[in-house]
Amino acid sequence: MKMEAFTVDNIPLIKKGDNIAGMICRNAEIRNNDIVVIASTIVAKAEGRMFRLEDIEAKEEARRIADEHRADPRLIQAVLDRSCEVLMDFPILLVETKNGHVCIKAGIDGSNVEKGYLADLPEDPDASAAGIGKAVEQISGKNVSVIVTDTNGRAFKIGQTGIAIGLYRIHPIKNWIGKKDLFGNTLEITQESVADEIAGTANLLMGEGDGGNPVVIVRGLEMRSEKDTSVKEMYRPDKEDLIKKGLRSLRHN
Amino acid sequence: MKMEAFTVDNIPLIKKGDNIAGMICRNAEIRNNDIVVIASTIVAKAEGRMFRLEDIEAKEEARRIADEHRADPRLIQAVLDRSCEVLMDFPILLVETKNGHVCIKAGIDGSNVEKGYLADLPEDPDASAAGIGKAVEQISGKNVSVIVTDTNGRAFKIGQTGIAIGLYRIHPIKNWIGKKDLFGNTLEITQESVADEIAGTANLLMGEGDGGNPVVIVRGLEMRSEKDTSVKEMYRPDKEDLIKKGLRSLRHN
Numbered sequence: 044m045k046m047e048a049f050t051v052d053n054i055p056l057i058k059k060g061d062n063i064a065g066m067i068c069r070n071a072e073i074r075n076n077d078i079v080v081i082a083s084t085i086v087a088k089a090e091g092r093m094f095r096l097e098d099i100e101a102k103e104e105a106r107r108i109a110d111e112h113r114a115d116p117r118l119i120q121a122v123l124d125r126s127c128e129v130l131m132d133f134p135i136l137l138v139e140t141k142n143g144h145v146c147i148k149a150g151i152d153g154s155n156v157e158k159g160y161l162a163d164l165p166e167d168p169d170a171s172a173a174g175i176g177k178a179v180e181q182i183s184g185k186n187v188s189v190i191v192t193d194t195n196g197r198a199f200k201i202g203q204t205g206i207a208i209g210l211y212r213i214h215p216i217k218n219w220i221g222k223k224d225l226f227g228n229t230l231e232i233t234q235e236s237v238a239d240e241i242a243g244t245a246n247l248l249m250g251e252g253d254g255g256n257p258v259v260i261v262r263g264l265e266m267r268s269e270k271d272t273s274v275k276e277m278y279r280p281d282k283e284d285l286i287k288k289g290l291r292s293l294r295h296n
Numbered sequence: 297m298k299m300e301a302f303t304v305d306n307i308p309l310i311k312k313g314d315n316i317a318g319m320i321c322r323n324a325e326i327r328n329n330d331i332v333v334i335a336s337t338i339v340a341k342a343e344g345r346m347f348r349l350e351d352i353e354a355k356e357e358a359r360r361i362a363d364e365h366r367a368d369p370r371l372i373q374a375v376l377d378r379s380c381e382v383l384m385d386f387p388i389l390l391v392e393t394k395n396g397h398v399c400i401k402a403g404i405d406g407s408n409v410e411k412g413y414l415a416d417l418p419e420d421p422d423a424s425a426a427g428i429g430k431a432v433e434q435i436s437g438k439n440v441s442v443i444v445t446d447t448n449g450r451a452f453k454i455g456q457t458g459i460a461i462g463l464y465r466i467h468p469i470k471n472w473i474g475k476k477d478l479f480g481n482t483l484e485i486t487q488e489s490v491a492d493e494i495a496g497t498a499n500l501l502m503g504e505g506d507g508g509n510p511v512v513i514v515r516g517l518e519m520r521s522e523k524d525t526s527v528k529e530m531y532r533p534d535k536e537d538l539i540k541k542g543l544r545s546l547r548h549n
Contacts, residue, residue: 044501044509045302056478131538145452154477194488198451198539199398200530202469202489204496216455219504224407225309235447235504236455240496243457247493247517248297251472251486256297264500277453285384286451289542 046263050248050256057257059091064178067258073183076267079176080190080245082257083164083208084152086171092163093156094121108132118151121161125149130290135196137290142168143278144208145287146195154251165191168209169273176211188213188267192242192249198286205246207238207277212268215239215277236277237266299516303501303509310510312344317431320511326436329520332429333443333498335510336417336461337405339424345416346409347374361385371404371414378402378416383543388449390543395421396531397461398540399448407504418444421462422526429464441466441520445495445502451539458499460491460530465521468492468530489530490519 051071057063063086067079087093101109101116105123109116111133119136123129126138126149139145142164150164165171168191176189191209196202207215215238223229245259281287304324310316316339320332340346354362354369358376362369364386372389376382379391379402392398395417403417418424421444429442444462449455460468468491476482498512534540 045300046497046501047298047300048497049298134538153481157479158481197489197492199532199537200489200492201532202487202492202530204489204493222504224504225508226410228406228411233504234455235499236450236453236457237500239450239453239455240457240500243493244299244301244497244500246488247490247497248299251475251477251488255478277455279452279454284452285387285546286539286542289539289546292545293538293542 044263046261048244048248048259048261051258051260052256054085054256054258057085057088059089059093061089062178063089063258064175064182067179068182071260073179073185073187073260074262075185076187076262076265077185078188078190078213078241078261078264078266079179080192080242080259080261081172081175082249082255083150083168083191083193084154084156084162085257086165086168086175086191086209087162088156090165090171092165093160094163095160096121108136112136118148118161121151122149125151125163129294130287131294140164142208143275144193146193150193150208164193165209169211169275170209172209172211173271186212186267190238190242190245192245194246204239205242205244205249207242207274210238210272210274212270212272213238213266214268214272215274217266238274238277297516299514301497301501301512301514304511304513305509307338307509307511310338310341312342312346314342315431316342316511317428317435320432321435324513326432326438326440326513327515328438329440329515329518330438331441331443331466331494331514331517331519332432333445333495333512333514334425334428335502335508336403336421336444336446337407337409337415338510339418339421339428339444339462340415341409343418343424345418346413347416348413349374361389365389371401374404374414375402378404382547383540384547393417395461396528397446399446403446403461417446418462422464422528423462425462425464426524439465439520443491443495443498445498447499457492458495458497458502460495460527463491463525463527465523465525466491466519467521467525468527470519491527491530
């Protein structure tokens with residue numbers, strides 16, 4: 044088995060209203076079952092999800108958390124406005140966004156955006172992925188999957204990896220349930236997080252900083268779903284989430 | 297930029313004493329800077345890290361935890377023997393191994409091993425990676441990196457991804473510290489967990505179950521270190537680990 048991953052070159056700086064699908068199809072020859080992996084930053088930019096701190100007024104909770112971080116209270120207010128729960132407020136501001144994505148500062152990012160502006164995550168990353176995916180399919184005549192990515196930290200280890208936050212026509216989890224191992228025993232570990240693994244693969248080529256490549260195509264995996272899919276299929280149900288329970292215990296005791 | 301990943305085919309079932317490096321070099325043409333990714337199961341088997349439950353006697357703590365899980369107390373005893381701390385005992389038995397790796401059941405695995413036996417992780421996965429890497433270099437005459445992998449669950453999301461537990465000549469983290477973004481601002485997110493991303497890439501091809509491919513080569517990334525490296529470079533220092541603190545708070549309150 045073999046797979047390859049390559050950057051789609053010549054993607055310009057993205058502005059509000061830009062047609063990302065068109066740019067991808069002009070700069071890459073798309074094939075059936077290609078997985079088009081796109082950094083959420085450019086999706087957010089094309090969707091006009093930029094905002095300015097000067098348009099925000101910080102309330103009391105934001106000012107309190109900002110004091111701990113020595114951060115701008117308006118930035119913290121922006122994070123709280125996008126969150127349904129604060130899981131940790133210091134030394135990192137870890138929240139669950141209204142989409143169910145657990146991340147630092149609600150994914151608000153000041154990297155690779157014009158000075159004075161901040162970039163939000165796409166409002167509905169599955170819908171963003173589907174919009175771009177359908178447009179790529181219409182232009183190219185090929186069936187593709189799309190993964191919109193962010194980078195996220197992890198428990199117990201330093202560093203971030205690329206992860207999926209929005210999906211089109213690829214399930215986040217591959218089930219090995221009921222499969223037998225080499226010796227005929229039923230497998231214990233049964234759910235592979237393929238969308239996050241593919242996002243991590245793409246992140247190896249995307250880079251950060253001024254060498255950024257925001258679009259990567261992963262080819263050679265047969266993972267396209269005939270039906271619609273959602274990243275929410277992999278978010279752990281709240282009542283089964285013991286790490287959240289632990290963080291709440293720290294926060295409220 | 298482009299990378300590729302492919303399975304090394306024709307790796308037989310591994311037995312104690314088998315020469316994994318020799319098998320890899322017989323079945324793949326190695327190039328400079330190749331990253332050879334190897335499932336820890338076959339490393340452990342070649343090192344003879346198999347054991348039988350019938351050789352273990354369960355003590356009191358193991359019997360208590362086993363009751364909660366309706367599991368064999370001898371299996372739990374084996375987990376405790378390999379751990380320096382239990383972070384959660386139920387509904388999952390999450391421990392830190394003596395190597396600093398946080399995982400379920402100390403990575404003890406009953407999949408893909410002969411009936412009646414269980415497989416340990418390699419005792420020192422960095423040393424295992426270095427042993428195989430140096431042997432591959434000697435046979436092939438090329439400079440390579442090696443990543444020994446396991447699969448691990450994640451916080452907040454269901455499913456497992458391939459992750460690195462032992463490294464030879466590749467740093468687990470790529471630092472973007474001090475790099476500028478597209479607009480000349482200093483980047484906030486600065487540490488990319490490349491070894492785990494590469495392990496995840498390989499896991500997409502390794503599969504589980506009876507179609508398992510335990511060796512994958514990742515080619516096209518320039519990440520070889522001229523010096524020795526350790527997976528421990530990415531384990532978060534205990535006093536900075538708030539998720540551990542949260543789990544301890546749940547366990548002891």
